Amino acid sequence: MNKPEQVYTTYIKTTPEKLWAAITNPEFTRQYWGGGANVSDWKKGSKWEHRNDGDTGGEKCCTGGQVLESTPPTRLVLSWAKPEDPEDDSRVSFEIEAIEDMVCLKVVHGNFKEGSDLASKVAWGWPRVLSSLKSFLETGKGINVWAGH
């Protein structure tokens, strides 16, 4: 079993269903994920895409892969790569657990290929995106994830 490279958690005052929607609904992701939309039917084996056309703010970018596991509203596992280099992929899982009136979200990102720069890129992004997600669910407003970029 590989050692996961990056593990993040955040506690959010919300419900698992709302958090699941915030991760999987393109209209929601656009509001806190740097202007990008997460698009998929979120069924196991389907393709998924994080797409930022650059017209809603933030940088034009695209990430995506396959839905490897999908158990709403508690567990989502995705493969993660740049579309121009699908061989250089990685794996990210979202675990959602309700704790009293809060939800704990654990994001584990790993299985990076040797020599890939994906790990350093996502290490820059995750704390920002997760802070913004928390802010979005608790206050209705995300934060500028591109600050200082």
Added chain:
Amino acid sequence: MEAVFKALADKSRRELLDQLRKSNGQTLGELCDYLDMTRQAVTKHLALLESANLVVTVWRGREKLHYLNPVPIHEIFMRWIGKFEQQRMQALHNLKQALGENKHEQA
């Protein structure tokens, strides 16, 4: 947020975080090798860091691996530093507007 500041206020705990920053995903045994602390002390510090959500653990088989979680520190950054950045942006915006207006007056 108070738990984060309390956790960061101790030198040994900052050393633990530094160790995880160098190499993420260590066991208690690996962390003890680097630090001049008893196993009990490291366990206690790790528990406090975990309750502040600065350290997250993941089980790999029978091994408990410790990871540095930067999300709470980023929230602090956004709460204070982010605000200063916004003020700077506003100042720049005001300056640009003032210069633009001057130009208009000259023309």
